[in-house]
Amino acid sequence: MVAIWKEEIPARRCRLPALNHPISFVGAGPGAPDLLTLRAAERIRQADVLIWTDSLVCPDIAALAKDDCLQIRTSRLTLEDVVPQLIQHHKAGRLVVRLHDGDTALYSAINEQICALTDEDIPVEVVPGISAYQAAAAGLSSELTIPGLVQTIVLSRTGGRTGVPEREQLHHLAALKASLCLYLSARHVEEVEATLLEHYPAETPVAVGHRVSWPDQLLEVVPLREMAAFTERHALIRTTLYVISPALSKDSRRSRLYSPDHDHLFRPRR
Ligand SMILES: C[S@@+](CC[C@H](N)C(=O)[O-])C[C@H]1O[C@@H](n2cnc3c(N)ncnc32)[C@H](O)[C@@H]1O
The missing domain is CATH 3.30.950.10 (Tetrapyrrole methylase, C-terminal domain)
Incomplete structure (x- = not known):
């Protein structure tokens, strides 16, 4: 396992109420931090534990995490390594974010992780990203x-x-x-x-x-x-x-939607 403890997680961060929080599967978008959704950026900034696909996610995105966030890179890990980490940190009351590149709906392998967490009755949320x-x-x-x-x-x-x-x-x-x-x-x-x-x-x-x-x-x-x-x-x-x-x-054909001879509900015939 490749893990970077930027700092020991302080006890106050191991708050039990986080148990009620779902594990967040977050789409990091293509790379530029300003192409993250507002929700994705918020989840990354709040994370106590960030488990991220370092082979594809731009490091500038992981760098948005707070200084004492535990960062775990997954490029050398298997599903059998990742899932116990998700479960262990969630059960310890930490806010856990699993960060994938682009959008979560495409080739992200979130399905197998979510199935394993569902078996453990652990709630999840999915935050989409730009593909x-x-x-x-x-x-x-x-x-x-x-x-x-x-x-x-x-x-x-x-x-x-x-x-x-x-x-x-x-x-x-x-x-x-x-x-x-x-x-x-x-x-x-x-x-x-x-x-x-x-x-x-x-x-x-x-x-x-x-x-x-x-x-x-x-x-x-x-x-x-x-x-x-x-x-x-x-x-x-x-x-x-x-x-x-x-x-x-760059064919310059135009749409019917904005054609003057195309009337519709919001632009009745003049
Ligand atoms: C495992 S798939 C994940 C796709 C990702 N979920 C998405 O929605 O973009 C990884 C592939 O996505 C494409 N990809 C992801 N980010 C990219 C980027 N910033 N530029 C070009 N291709 C990218 C490449 O084809 C790469 O091999």
Whole structure:
């Protein structure tokens, strides 16, 4: 276990009323501290114990914790190491925050932890965060749903060791030609590019984002035919996201919602 005691937790902090507090599973957002939700920032600042995914969460976020917060990094831990820590500190009356990168709904592995805590009758709360795809789109001042061009966003990943069900294999998703956001896929980029080229035109814009919103962010749009070469040139393996989307071509089609000939409840016909 890798644990950093910044200081011994003072007795006054081991207050029993915290037992009534749930363990908070918090989405840290993509990296920049000012992209945290207000609720997420509050939970981190109040935490007596912060158990955080140091392989993916930007250290600037963990640094928001108070000086005497016990910080436990999880990159070398297993579920069997993490869950007892959550339980032990919660039962000792400490405010426990489990911090994951991005949003908690995507590839966060909170489900297995919450199931284990539920078995122990320990209450949990989940605080969502901004996901990497949202940060990448915002970083490019882009909308991923352009009227008449693309109206669907797919969030997925390639197989890897986790495996993806056959019905969700990349060639099925690519056939939609939607805005396709691929997480955890940089290691397989050559294979990914080849599959995507069977469905999207070679000039389709691909946003490649590495550590989006971190101080050393890399975020560029390249044509699909250069996706793998760009990734290899920059040696991107971890914390890399792809957004393959016709919407990134900055097509100037406009929405019906704001069209003068489109009346609706809030803007009746003039
Ligand atoms: C285990 S998944 C967690 C995703 C996270 N829950 C989210 O909503 O963004 C980790 C993957 O998310 C993507 N990712 C997370 N943060 C990122 C960032 N700041 N920039 C680029 N990709 C990021 C990368 O694909 C990375 O390999």
